[in-house]
Structure formats: C-alpha cells, structure tokens
Amino acid sequence: MSKSTFASYCKDIIIPYEDRIYSINLSNLFIYDLCSSPFHSLSQFLRLEILILQNIESNYLENLLPHLSSLLNLSSLIIMTIGYFHNVNKLYHTVFRLTALKYFKVSVNEHYVNEILSITKNHYSSLEHFVVDSHYQIDDLSILLSYVPKLRRLSFKKLSESYYLQMHMQPIILNSLTHLSLQTKHIIFDKIELFIRNLSHQLQVFRFSTEFDVTYLNAKRWQELIVFHMPYLRIFDIELQAKYYDNQNEFHISINQFMSPFWWERQWYFTYEYTDYLARFYSIEPYRRKHYILHNGLCQHTYPYRNNNxxxxxNHISVQDDIEIKNNLIYFPHVTELTLFDHSNKTLHSISTILDRTIPLIQLFKISINCRQFCIGKLMELLYFSPNIHILIINSISLTKVSSTSIEQTQTFQAICNTNKITNLTIKESTTKECILLFIKLCPQLQQLTVGIHSYVLLSIISNLLLEFEKCCKHLSCVCFLNSSNAFTTMVGPKFSSNYSIKCLLQNLYIWY
Incomplete structure (x- = not known):
C-alpha cells in the first residue's frame, strides 16, 4: 500500500469508524512513524478483539503497551518485532494482565533484561493459547508458565538450552494443558523429560522436533514417559534429525525399538531417512505434514500402514539435492510453495519438466531459490511454467553469460512479463543495477522489492533507480536495500522529496512512497 493510499484509507475508513473496528493487522514499519497515523494510541478502538502488530520497533511497542489495558474486548494478540526489544519481561507483565485475552503469539529478539520476571503467586492470566516464536531458555519456563495456569495449548518454536547451569527445574503444573508443541535445539533428553513430567498429566497432543543425540531414539524411555506422565495422549508426533550422523548401525538398532505393539496399537507409525549428511526419524500416519524434503540417494524404510494419501x-516441497529424471517420482498434488537448494542448480535437464512430474507448477504461489548464482535461463523456464507465483525469493542470480538486453528480447521473457503475478521479490546477495532493472521490467505487478547491493554503488544510482521503479512498476511502493549502514540514510536523505519516507534499521535501508 502506497503512502497516499494509506492516508486516504485512514481518513475515509479508519478514523470515521474507529469505534466499530474489531480487527487490526499492521505490517508496514513506517505506519508507526507517521504523525497522522491513528495507531499511536489504541484506546479509541473500543471494540477491538484482534490485534496483529508486525515489524514494530522496540520504542513504538513500548509506547503502545500502556494502551493495551484499555482494550477490554481484546481476545487475540500477535506481536512480531523488528530489531531488538529491550525487555520482553515488561511485555509479558503487560500482556498477562489483559483480562479478555485468550490467544497470544509473540516473536521478539531480546537485547537485554532490566526487569526480572519472578514466579507469581497472586496474579494469573486468562490466556488459553500461548505461542512463543522467539528464542527461550528451558530453565526459565517455570517462571513464565506460572502466570498462565489456564493454558490449554502451548507452543515454543525456538526452545534452547540455558546459558547457565541450573541443577533443579522448579515444577509448574498446568492442569488444563492438552496440547504441547516444542521445537528445540541442543537440549538433552533429561531436561525435556523432566519438563514434561512436571507439566501436565492431561496432554492429548504432543508434537516435538529436535536435532538429536542418540538418547532421543530410546523407545523404551519414551514409552515409560507416555504411560506414566501422558496417559491420555492421542497424538504423538515427533521429528528427530541429525546432520552428518555417521553411525548407521546404531541408528537402525535404535529405531527398530519403535516397531512394537505399544506403538502399533495406538496407530503411531514412523519412518526414517538416511543420507551421507542427514539422519531423520519422524512420525507418519495419521499425522499429515505440510512440508516435505526431497533427497537423492535416500535410504528410506517405511513402517507398516504408510498411506500415500x-x-x-x-503444501511445501524442498529439493535438497540434484534434480534428476526418475520413473518413480512421488507426486504432491496440493503443493503451493517450492524451495530449491544449491544442488538443484546443477542439473542439465529441463528443470520444469522434472519438477512438473512431482508438483503442479501452475498452482505454485511462492518460490524460494537458495542457490548461489542460479542460472537465469533456468529461472525464466521455471517462471514461464509457474504463472501464478506471487512471492519470489532468490539468493543470487547469474547474468555473466548473457546480457539483460538479449534476455528482454526473448519470447519467454515477454510471455512471463505479460502473465506473471509476482508482487513480492527478494534478491538477497549483492546484485547490479542491470539485474535489478531486468526484474523490474519482468514483474510489472511488483508491490514490494528487497535487494542486496553495495552501498557505494547504490549511492550513485539510487535517484535514477527510483525513477525507473516509478516508470516500470506502477504498484511498487516499498523498497528495501540490504546491508546499508546507518550513515547511509544521512547521505541519501537529501536526494529524496517529502513524498518518500526513509529509514535504516538493522543495516537495511527502507523506502516507502
């Protein structure tokens, strides 16, 4: 959304109907800067039930926190900061006092702590569903969870080992908790086991993923934990993986322990993948995963009752290795997102022909290419057969063997230009003005652009570049140049009119117009 469109939206819709709005979703980091923005204070939104704050800086979030208490109907809150937040415990103290709140999801990067969170004995939150998408240390969980005794669902997506040694984890019992999801790294099984034993005996759904050591493959230990501390468990969904795990015999012996009546009677089945650099053991039926990783040279064993349905x-496929022509390729009919890694760039075959035998290219919505110097010819071919792409993310692109002019003159380029729906484009690594302009012409529907370019190059071309943007992309209103210093904002500031808002944050230069 452009600045002028946002101003009209506020004037004609937001401000006249503040007392009738029940849901707000803010994602543009410039909105919090504008003096005319109605979102400096939230107390006027009396009926607000759902609030989503994305890309909000620490100082703006701290200014908004006192206003949250006036939102008496707020039942769902999502906060995702950009940059570092100085004290997440202050945030928790405020949020846990919201009387109507039932759902809270938070993603913050904490810089330092100047307010210690201590176990509460007289103040409890009404929260029932809590999602933490930030790094959190396992030994601090007891204190945090003491504020939320009514929790029914709990999810930690980046749970980590503590930086300090703690011999005893104080137990916190959540009697209403039925769903627990943990994504962990470098935490020993002893601590996970102790946490579960102390937490709740009412669990019905347990999802767990980690980079494992061999102790996590102890089926008997899991069985005892389930029988004595999770007796009502219906869903046991685990994913254990290790990179460069070189003891294949030990791996097979361990996973064979999961082939017993205890697991089959509960319809809990597992499979594994083993390559030169990855060992992975995970639950299958009846759990339906949304992300699938394709490997070559895969040593895979499928346990009974595997259902290809x-x-x-x-809906998301990642291709880790070389793309090869095979007769037994698995087909995924509902995939909308594709991720390619370095080895995918080496194939000499038609990339679209191979992929179309695995996924329906025509329904792809997002493509991420995590390859260095991905071939421009392969990209053009892929985009030609994937006309419904809205989001395209590229690590870096190779234009060394062909000029942008010759590419623009091809029928493939013209066809893509006339049909593609790309609105969000990212080129991560340093690129050239020639490459940027090529993609600007290729994607006339573009609304948001993120590119990496050297600061000294950008300083000399930025004015002309923005003119080209306005000429070729009528819908483009937000641009981010990666890896720009804070001083760069001062240097480029005089080059812009008042129609442009500029900001440098985390070494990235943002422009909104």
Whole structure:
C-alpha cells in the first residue's frame, strides 16, 4: 500500500469508524512513524478483539503497551518485532494482565533484561493459547508458565538450552494443558523429560522436533514417559534429525525399538531417512505434514500402514539435492510453495519438466531459490511454467553469460512479463543495477522489492533507480536495500522529496512512497 493510499484509507475508513473496528493487522514499519497515523494510541478502538502488530520497533511497542489495558474486548494478540526489544519481561507483565485475552503469539529478539520476571503467586492470566516464536531458555519456563495456569495449548518454536547451569527445574503444573508443541535445539533428553513430567498429566497432543543425540531414539524411555506422565495422549508426533550422523548401525538398532505393539496399537507409525549428511526419524500416519524434503540417494524404510494419501496434505516441497529424471517420482498434488537448494542448480535437464512430474507448477504461489548464482535461463523456464507465483525469493542470480538486453528480447521473457503475478521479490546477495532493472521490467505487478547491493554503488544510482521503479512498476511502493549502514540514510536523505519516507534499521535501508 502506497503512502497516499494509506492516508486516504485512514481518513475515509479508519478514523470515521474507529469505534466499530474489531480487527487490526499492521505490517508496514513506517505506519508507526507517521504523525497522522491513528495507531499511536489504541484506546479509541473500543471494540477491538484482534490485534496483529508486525515489524514494530522496540520504542513504538513500548509506547503502545500502556494502551493495551484499555482494550477490554481484546481476545487475540500477535506481536512480531523488528530489531531488538529491550525487555520482553515488561511485555509479558503487560500482556498477562489483559483480562479478555485468550490467544497470544509473540516473536521478539531480546537485547537485554532490566526487569526480572519472578514466579507469581497472586496474579494469573486468562490466556488459553500461548505461542512463543522467539528464542527461550528451558530453565526459565517455570517462571513464565506460572502466570498462565489456564493454558490449554502451548507452543515454543525456538526452545534452547540455558546459558547457565541450573541443577533443579522448579515444577509448574498446568492442569488444563492438552496440547504441547516444542521445537528445540541442543537440549538433552533429561531436561525435556523432566519438563514434561512436571507439566501436565492431561496432554492429548504432543508434537516435538529436535536435532538429536542418540538418547532421543530410546523407545523404551519414551514409552515409560507416555504411560506414566501422558496417559491420555492421542497424538504423538515427533521429528528427530541429525546432520552428518555417521553411525548407521546404531541408528537402525535404535529405531527398530519403535516397531512394537505399544506403538502399533495406538496407530503411531514412523519412518526414517538416511543420507551421507542427514539422519531423520519422524512420525507418519495419521499425522499429515505440510512440508516435505526431497533427497537423492535416500535410504528410506517405511513402517507398516504408510498411506500415500498423506502426501495430499503437503503444501511445501524442498529439493535438497540434484534434480534428476526418475520413473518413480512421488507426486504432491496440493503443493503451493517450492524451495530449491544449491544442488538443484546443477542439473542439465529441463528443470520444469522434472519438477512438473512431482508438483503442479501452475498452482505454485511462492518460490524460494537458495542457490548461489542460479542460472537465469533456468529461472525464466521455471517462471514461464509457474504463472501464478506471487512471492519470489532468490539468493543470487547469474547474468555473466548473457546480457539483460538479449534476455528482454526473448519470447519467454515477454510471455512471463505479460502473465506473471509476482508482487513480492527478494534478491538477497549483492546484485547490479542491470539485474535489478531486468526484474523490474519482468514483474510489472511488483508491490514490494528487497535487494542486496553495495552501498557505494547504490549511492550513485539510487535517484535514477527510483525513477525507473516509478516508470516500470506502477504498484511498487516499498523498497528495501540490504546491508546499508546507518550513515547511509544521512547521505541519501537529501536526494529524496517529502513524498518518500526513509529509514535504516538493522543495516537495511527502507523506502516507502
């Protein structure tokens, strides 16, 4: 959304109907800067029930926190900061006092702590569903969870080992907790086991993923934990993986322990993948995963009752190795997102022909290419057969063997230009003005652009570059140049009119117009 469109939206819709709005979703980091923005204070939104704050800086979030208490109907809150937040415990103290709040999701990067969170004995939150998408240390969980005794669902997506040694984890019992999801790294099984034993005996759904050591493959230990501390468990969904795990015999012996009546009677089945650099053991039916990783040279064993109908739930495919022509390729009918890694760039075959035998290219919505110097010819081919792409993310692109002019003159380029729906484009690594302009012409529907370019190059071309943007992309209103210093804002500031808002944050230069 452009600045002028946002101003009209506020004037004609937001401000006249403040007392009738029940849901707000803010994602543009410039909105919090504008003096005319109605979002400096939230107390006027009396009926607000759902609030989503994305890309909000620490100082703006701290200014908004006191206003949250006036939102008596607020039942769902999502906060995702950009940059560092100086004290997440202050945030928790405020949020846990919101009387109507039932759902809270938070993603913050904490810089330092100047207010210690201590176990509460007289103040409890009404929260029932809590999602923490930030790094959090396992030994601090007891204190945090003491504020939320009514929790029914709990999810930690980046749970980590503590930086200090703590011999005893104080137990916190959540009697209403039925769903627990943990994504961890470098935490020993002893601590996970102790946490579960102390937490709740009412769990019905347990999802767990980690980079494992061999102790996590102890089926007997899991069985005892389930029988004595999770007796009502219906869903046991685990994913254990290790990179460069070189003891294949030990791996097979361990996973064979999961082939017993205890697991089959509960319809809990597992499979594994083993390559030169990855060992992975995970639950299958009846759990339907949304992400699937394709490997070559895969040593895979499937346990009984594997149902390929589960592939219908997959909406994201990652291709880790060389793309090869095979007769037994698995087909994923509902995939909308594709991720390619370095080895995918080496194939000499038609990339679209191979991929179209695995996924329906025509329904792809997002493509991420995590390859260095991805071939421009392969990209053009892929985009030609994927006309419904809205989001394109590229690590870096190779234009060394062909000029942008010759590419623009091809029928493939013209066809893509006339049909593609790309609105969000990212080129991560340093690129050239020639490459940027090529993609600007290729994507006339573009609304948001993120590119990496050297600061000294950008300083000399930025004015002309923005003119080209306005000429070729009528819908483009937000641009981010990666890896720009804070001083760069001062240097480029005089080059812009008042119609442009500029900001440098985390070494990235943002422009909104």
């Amino acid at each position: 589960n592939l219908c739930s997959v």
